[in-house]
Amino acid sequence: MSVTRAAATADTFPRLLSQHAAQRPDAPALREKYLGIWQTWSWRDTAAEVRAMAMGLAALGFKRGDNLAIIGDNRPQLYMAFAAAQSLGGIAVPMYQDAVAAEMTFVLENAAIRFAIVEDQEQVDKLLEARDTLPQIEHIIFADPRGLRNYNAPGLMSLEALRTKGDEFDAAHPGFFDAEVARGQATDVSVMLYTSGTTGKPKGVCQTHQAFITAAQGGVQFDHLVATDNVLSYLPMAWVGDHLFSYAQFLVAGFTVNCPESAETVMTDLREIGPTYYFAPPRVFESVLTNVTIRMEDASRIKRWLYDSLMAVAKRCGADIMDGKPVSTKDKLLYALGNVLVYGPLKNTLGMSRIRVAYTAGAAIGPDLFRFYRSIGINLKQLYGSTETCAYVCLQPDGQIKFDSVGTAAPGVEVKLADNGEVMVRGAMVLKEYYKRPDATAESIDANGYFHTGDAGVFDSDGHLRIIDRAKDVGHLSTGAMFAPNYIENKLKFFSHIKEAVCFGHDKDNVTAFINIDLTAVGNWAERRNIVYSGYIDLAGKDEVYALIKECVEAVNAELATEGELSHSQIARFLILHKELDPDDDEMTRTRKVRRGFVAEKYAALLDGLYGGKTVQHIDTKVKFEDGRSGSIAADIKINDAKRFPAVTKAAA
Amino acid sequence: MSDDRKIGDVILKVDNISLRFGGVKALTDISFDVREHEIRAIIGPNGAGKSSMLNVLNGVYTPQEGTITFHGEVRKDMDTHQAAENGIARTFQNIALFTGMTVLDNIMTGRNLKIKSSFIEQAFWFGRARREEIENRKKVEEIIDFLQLQSVRKTPVARLPYGIKKRVELARALAAEPTMLLLDEPMAGMNVEEKQDMCRFVLDTNDQFGTTIVLIEHDMGVVMDISDRVVVLDYGKKIGDGTPDEVRNNPDVIKAYLGAH
Numbered sequence: 058m059s060v061t062r063a064a065a066t067a068d069t070f071p072r073l074l075s076q077h078a079a080q081r082p083d084a085p086a087l088r089e090k091y092l093g094i095w096q097t098w099s100w101r102d103t104a105a106e107v108r109a110m111a112m113g114l115a116a117l118g119f120k121r122g123d124n125l126a127i128i129g130d131n132r133p134q135l136y137m138a139f140a141a142a143q144s145l146g147g148i149a150v151p152m153y154q155d156a157v158a159a160e161m162t163f164v165l166e167n168a169a170i171r172f173a174i175v176e177d178q179e180q181v182d183k184l185l186e187a188r189d190t191l192p193q194i195e196h197i198i199f200a201d202p203r204g205l206r207n208y209n210a211p212g213l214m215s216l217e218a219l220r221t222k223g224d225e226f227d228a229a230h231p232g233f234f235d236a237e238v239a240r241g242q243a244t245d246v247s248v249m250l251y252t253s254g255t256t257g258k259p260k261g262v263c264q265t266h267q268a269f270i271t272a273a274q275g276g277v278q279f280d281h282l283v284a285t286d287n288v289l290s291y292l293p294m295a296w297v298g299d300h301l302f303s304y305a306q307f308l309v310a311g312f313t314v315n316c317p318e319s320a321e322t323v324m325t326d327l328r329e330i331g332p333t334y335y336f337a338p339p340r341v342f343e344s345v346l347t348n349v350t351i352r353m354e355d356a357s358r359i360k361r362w363l364y365d366s367l368m369a370v371a372k373r374c375g376a377d378i379m380d381g382k383p384v385s386t387k388d389k390l391l392y393a394l395g396n397v398l399v400y401g402p403l404k405n406t407l408g409m410s411r412i413r414v415a416y417t418a419g420a421a422i423g424p425d426l427f428r429f430y431r432s433i434g435i436n437l438k439q440l441y442g443s444t445e446t447c448a449y450v451c452l453q454p455d456g457q458i459k460f461d462s463v464g465t466a467a468p469g470v471e472v473k474l475a476d477n478g479e480v481m482v483r484g485a486m487v488l489k490e491y492y493k494r495p496d497a498t499a500e501s502i503d504a505n506g507y508f509h510t511g512d513a514g515v516f517d518s519d520g521h522l523r524i525i526d527r528a529k530d531v532g533h534l535s536t537g538a539m540f541a542p543n544y545i546e547n548k549l550k551f552f553s554h555i556k557e558a559v560c561f562g563h564d565k566d567n568v569t570a571f572i573n574i575d576l577t578a579v580g581n582w583a584e585r586r587n588i589v590y591s592g593y594i595d596l597a598g599k600d601e602v603y604a605l606i607k608e609c610v611e612a613v614n615a616e617l618a619t620e621g622e623l624s625h626s627q628i629a630r631f632l633i634l635h636k637e638l639d640p641d642d643d644e645m646t647r648t649r650k651v652r653r654g655f656v657a658e659k660y661a662a663l664l665d666g667l668y669g670g671k672t673v674q675h676i677d678t679k680v681k682f683e684d685g686r687s688g689s690i691a692a693d694i695k696i697n698d699a700k701r702f703p704a705v706t707k708a709a710a
Numbered sequence: 711m712s713d714d715r716k717i718g719d720v721i722l723k724v725d726n727i728s729l730r731f732g733g734v735k736a737l738t739d740i741s742f743d744v745r746e747h748e749i750r751a752i753i754g755p756n757g758a759g760k761s762s763m764l765n766v767l768n769g770v771y772t773p774q775e776g777t778i779t780f781h782g783e784v785r786k787d788m789d790t791h792q793a794a795e796n797g798i799a800r801t802f803q804n805i806a807l808f809t810g811m812t813v814l815d816n817i818m819t820g821r822n823l824k825i826k827s828s829f830i831e832q833a834f835w836f837g838r839a840r841r842e843e844i845e846n847r848k849k850v851e852e853i854i855d856f857l858q859l860q861s862v863r864k865t866p867v868a869r870l871p872y873g874i875k876k877r878v879e880l881a882r883a884l885a886a887e888p889t890m891l892l893l894d895e896p897m898a899g900m901n902v903e904e905k906q907d908m909c910r911f912v913l914d915t916n917d918q919f920g921t922t923i924v925l926i927e928h929d930m931g932v933v934m935d936i937s938d939r940v941v942v943l944d945y946g947k948k949i950g951d952g953t954p955d956e957v958r959n960n961p962d963v964i965k966a967y968l969g970a971h
Contacts, residue, residue, distance in 0.1 A: 092851035093863065203856070204914055321861035684906065 068243035069266040071107075071144040073308040075238065078104035081311070084284065087133035090318035090326060098133055100311075106134075106220070108234050110141035113223030114172060115233065117196050121146030121240070124168045124249065128152045128161075128184075129176025131290040131303070131316045134200045134216055138174040139304055143247050143266070144238050150249045150261070151295040153647045158183040162190065164251050168261060168492065171195045174216070178204040185210055243267040249492055250297050250444050253646040261492030262297075262444045271485040272442075272449035273305035275468040279452055280414045286312035286333045287411075291323045296648065297444040298418060302336045305447070327408030335415040339422040340649065342437070344577075345407060346429055347553055351581050367395035368432070375400075375432030380456045400433040409435055416440050418448065418463075419648065421524075421543075423551030427460040439463050441524060445501070445508055446470075447486040451522050462521035472522060473507070479528040480514045481507040513541070530653070532563030538625035540568065542653065545626055548616060552609040553578045557638050559656050560628070561664060567629035569667040571660065572606055573637050579605070594692060597633045603697050606633060610699040624704035630667050631699055632674075634660075635692035641681045663694060672696055717938065718746030721922065722767070722890065727776035729762055729946075736762040737773065738946045744890070749916055749923045751933045754943035755966065760926040761803060763943065764892050767924065768793040768800055794823060799888035801879040803895045803926075809868040813859055813878050814850065816867055820885025821846040853881050856918070857911055873904035880911060884919075891915070893925040897932055905929065909936055934958065942966070 067073045077086070082101035089096055098106070119125065125142035127149055129135050139149040150168050152161060154176065164170075165187055173184055173194065181199050188194045188210075196212045198219050199205060205213075227234060247266040251259040276282070290303035307314045312334070317326040353364050374388040384392075404410045415430070415437045422439065430437040436455070441463035442448035450472060453464030466472040471483040487508045491497040501509050513528040525531070526541040534540050542560040545568065549558035556575040562568035576593055579602060583590055590596040614627040638644040638651060644659065645651055657664055659678070666674030677691045722744040729737040737759045744750045752760050765771040766778070769788035777784050780796065788798075799820070807816050824846060827838035854860055857877050862870060867878060876896060883891055896912065897905045913936055915921050927933045933940060934954040942950035942963045950956075950963040957963055 092848065092855060093860075094851075203918070206917070318860045319858065325861070325864075684903070 068270065069143065069238075069241040069245070070247060070270070070305075070308050071140055071238045071241060073270075074100075074104055074107060074140050077308070077311050081284070084311070085313045086307075086311075087136060087314050087316070088330075089133050089316040090322070090329075093318075095315075095329070103133075103137060103140075107137045107140040107144060108227065109220040109223040110137060110174075110216070111144040111223065111237075112227040112230075112234060113198075113219035113221075114141060114147075115145055115230075115237075116222045116226035117172070117219075119145055119147055119172055121237075123147045123172065124150045124170055126150050126152055126165065126168070126170045126173035127175075127294065128173065128180045129154050129200065129294070130320060131292075131294055131299070132176055132200060133314075133316055135174065135176065135294060136290075136304060136307075136314065136316075139248065140308075141174075143241070144234065146237060146241055146245060148246050148249050148263075150251075151293075151300070152251070153293055153295045154180065155293075156647060157641075158186040162187050163258060164261075165191055165194065167259075168249060169193060172198075174198045175200070177201040181205060181208065181213065185213075241266070243270070246489060248300060250295065250300060252444050253648045253650065260494055260497055263489045263492055264447060265489050268486045268488070269301065269305040269447050270309060271469060272301060272447035273309040275449060275470075275486075276301070276306055276452070277310045279454075279468060280334075282306065282310040282312060282334060282414075284311040286310065286413075287315060287330055288312065288334050288336070289315050289317060289323070289327055289330050289332045291317050291320070291326075292336070292338070293647075297442070297448045298336060298338075301448045302334075324408065328406070329408075331408055331411040333411045333413050335409070335412050337415070337417060338419040338648075339417050339426065340420070342417060342422065342430060343426055343553075346426055347575070347578055349403070349407075350553070351577065354581070354585070364399055367391075367399045370395050371400060371432035372428060375434060376428065376458070379431060379434055379436060380458070396434070404433060404435065412436065414438065418442065420650070421547040421550075422460065423547075424460045425551065431458065440467075441522060443510055443512075445488040446482050446484075446510070449486045450480075450482050450510075453521075457519070457521075459517075459521060462517060462523045464522065465520055466522075471507075474514060474516065475509070477528060478513040478515065478525070478531075480510045480512045480522065480524070482510060483507045534562055534568070534625060535564055535566050536625065539623065540626050541623070544623070545570070545613065545617070545628065546651075548613045549609065552612075554582065554605060555609060557651060559638075559651050559653055561653075561657060561667070562626065565668060568626050569664075570610070570628050570631040571656070571663065572610075572631055572633045574602060574606065574633060576637075593637060594635050594690065597635055598692070598695065600695075603633065603695060606631070607697055607699055614699060615702050618702035618704050624702075627701040628699050629701060630696055632663060632667065632694050632696045634663075635676070635694055636678060636680060636690055639680075642679075666694070666696055717748045720744065721746045721781055722924075723779040724766070725777050725779070727763075727766060727773045727778070729759075729766060729771055729773045735946050737766070737943075740776070740943070740946075740948050742941045742948065742951055744922060744924055745938075746922055747916070747920050748938040749912070749925065749936055751937035751940045752924065752926045752943060753928075753930070753933055753940060757945075758943040759946040760943055761894055762946075764800070764894055764924070764926055768798050768892055794886065797887070797889035798892065799883035799886045799890075800892035801876075801883050801894060801896060803898065805872075805875050805879055807867045807875060807878060807882070810866060812864050812866055813862050813870070813881075814854070814864060816878055817850045817853060817881045817885050818846065820882035821850065823886060824849075849887070850885055853884050856884075856914070857881050873900050873907070876900065876904075876908065877911065880908075880915075884915065884921075887919075888921060890922040890924065893923060893927075895926050895928060897927060897929055905932060912936060 067076050077100040083099050085097045086100045086103040087098040125147050127135050127138050142149045152164055171193055184197050198214050198216055200216045202215050243266050246263045248264050249261045251261050292299040303314050315330045317323045370391045374384045377384050412435055415435055418440045438453040441451040449467055450470055451463045452467045469484050473481050475481055483506050511528050512524050513526050513531050514522050514524045526543040530542055532540045540562045545560045546558040549555050557573035559571040588601055610628050610631050617627050618624045640647050644656055662676045663674055673693050673695055675693050677689055679689050681687045720743045725741045727737055727740045754760050766773050769790040772787040827842050831837040831839040897908050916923050940954055940957045944966040950960040
């Protein structure tokens with residue numbers, strides 16, 4: 058342990074890298090599956106490649122303070138590009154790889170990008186397209202040359218060529234690299250992450266070396282991460298969570314980052330690597346559980362019986378055993394049996410056998426989902442944070458896990474609530490500023506140095522923070538009762554049949570909801586009942602499906618009826634949307650958060666139908682296909698009423 | 711973007727080919743040529759003799775009349791083994807894969823001709839067998855990477871959707887490192903997205919490996935987009951030959967195939 062901690066002392070990322078390379082040159086730093094084989098870069102290899110890359114950039118004229126765009130799937134070379142830019146005192150600007158050129162234009166222009174290191178032809182095409190309007194993009198460097206052989210656009214270069222250039226430059230300017238790394242300050246901006254832009258244009262969040270290193274050190278100590286840990290990095294590099302886990306903590310703790318072969322092979326790669334430390338948004342855990350459930354439904358009767366009865370045991374005592382709480386001897390024995398027969402093999406199939414710590418964040422996680430993973434012995438925890446706070450505000454301590462809270466303030470973080478319930482945060486991890494947006498910076502950081510997160514929360518009796526909703530989304534019904542749309546939507550989404558929900562009710566008499574069904578779960582449900590359907594639209598319009606969703610809505614209403622003031626927010630009417638909400642249609646952000654305002658505007662006709670008392674409403678919707686063409690879907694959408702329940706006071710828990 | 715791709719000399723030439731099955735005339739007096747590195751399409755309505763023509767090219771059928779000149783060598787017919795040894799690989803209209811085997815194993819079968827080690831060496835895994843297996847696996851992995859089949863590497867072919875099976879077939883053909891690839895309706899029965907992917911792969915294959923491609927295709931849009939030159943057959947006769955634009959404006963072709971368009 059002390060060896061590991063000793064490594065984590067430098068105050069900038071490039072210096073951390075050279076420390077690891079000096080202290081444990083042969084330990085694996087990065088891995089990637091290529092041509093069916095896991096290829097490894099040791100810390101020595103990594104440092105050498107970063108040096109060559111940085112020198113190549115310097116030869117092209119990249120200077121201190123310049124921004125380097127990094128676009129692509131999780132690849133070792135791209136993680137090295139972060140360090141290469143930072144070695145020269147530059148700023149890494151990772152961008153979402155699945156954004157279309159038009160969406161990229163804003164960030165490319167805002168960050169005044171002259172240099173970009175990208176993964177492949179797909180990204181090169183997008184940048185060349187963007188260059189038509191943004192001639193400032195001078196140098197585009199690509200890692201994978203496939204399909205690019207005949208491109209001869211000026212400034213286009215392979216990473217291989219950049220390294221060669223870098224080696225030449227290094228030979229001609231000995232000592233330049235080391236001097237540049239030594240000039241770096243902990244207070245320099247190291248990375249700029251663009252917020253997903255749930256509202257308005259994306260903002261560039263400037264984070265310093267110090268901010269991310271503080272956040273990473275806190276996490277590493279909190280969860281006892283060591284150099285022999287392994288993570289699988291498959292979440293977008295532009296997302297703050299990936300930057301903290303796969304870059305900042307990677308360089309602080311010195312563990313190994315593994316990159317999957319392709320986005321489609323993540324589940325296989327997970328099994329092969331068997332990570333010890335794992336991070337995923339709730340939807341990943343959800344789709345894994347949905348798959349398990351579906352496969353168990355199709356399994357033979359004996360297997361199903363075995364699974365059901367042993368999962369019942371796990372549900373009863375699994376989480377308590379993990380938290381070290383007292384459990385009867387009989388349950389202990391049954392659990393041990395279950396571990397041999399069900400939980401162990403299941404974890405192995407999912408690639409989760411070796412997980413010591415797993416985190417989820419980004420959205421609320423359903424209680425059943427959360428309990429499922431904990432009951433089979435996976436130490437799944439929640440954290441709370443945002444881009445502006447390096448994804449580091451609250452963490453759940455081992456043994457004190459609650460599904461509806463996000464834990465206590467992390468080491469080195471001060472958290473307090475404003476009068477309106479807004480969560481405010483102070484500490485080294487708070488952003489330096491929004492790029493070129495002093496107005497936004499002034500608005501979100503107050504005179505005392507507190508960052509206003511925009512989330513509304515409450516502390517429970519144990520001092521755990523519970524996030525209810527976005528502060529600005531918390532509205533009021535026309536009766537004056539509080540209305541927290543996210544809170545209700547999350548309750549709906551906890552049902553496996555519901556994929557997305559959008560609730561409305563601010564300044565209205567009652568609450569209504571748009572529902573997106575989960576095609577996998579509802580499709581399977583329909584198949585087992587011999588309900589024939591041709592696709593999403595058809596299935597969504599079935600009366601049987603409406604009845605199914607109605608049950609879910611009414612269950613939520615029954616729950617809300619017990620929650621004091623929120624009992625007024627019971628859902629009066631709902632409809633099932635004829636298309637899935639999609640980031641390509643701007644209905645969601647790239648991180649899959651619903652843009653409620655945009656949806657309300659786009660589907661105004663449906664909203665009128667909901668509040669106008671109609672039972673069927675016609676709508677024409679424009680959609681964009683993956684290849685960029687657009688078309689429209691017309692549908693008559695049914696609207697159903699849901700039963701509401703009289704408010705009851707909660708029985709003493 | 712692939713404009714500087716070099717189209718070379720004629721490498722395959724057929725002259726006055728006629729093929730009969732009993733009294734049925736499948737092909738009558740067909741002549742055309744294929745140049746190195748080009749994408750050459752054969753189109754025509756159902757029953758026009760497209761697949762027969764392809765089968766003549768790789769030696770499945772022996773024509774009654776006419777000659778085939780391949781790399782300067784004039785012959786009456788091709789032999790399937792010779793065709794394969796001369797670097798001709800093909801895919802089939804109705805997928806012909808080993809459905810019980812994995813994608814990886816299926817593609818490995820495409821390396822058959824490259825294996826020199828003896829049965830004994832292979833059975834006991836010594837001598838050349840080991841080295842060859844590693845070399846062949848590497849080549850196959852490169853093709854898996856090229857055609858983006860990583861996620862189904864270990865999946866039995868029977869469990870794959872149609873569009874992916876077609877891609878596996880192409881992969882197996884590519885595993886033989888062919889100089890000429892015969893594709894029989896590579897995009898038949900695919901949806902728009904699968905077709906686009908397949909087009910991309912055909913173009914990339916041609917671009918990256920310089921493979922000469924002869925393809926039969928129904929989808930006119932696809933043919934006109936990706937081919938350098940097109941032969942049009944109707945009732946076993948050649949009614950047009952030229953660049954997509956020339957063919958598109960040929961009155962006989964318009965009458966026979968394109969209809970009113």
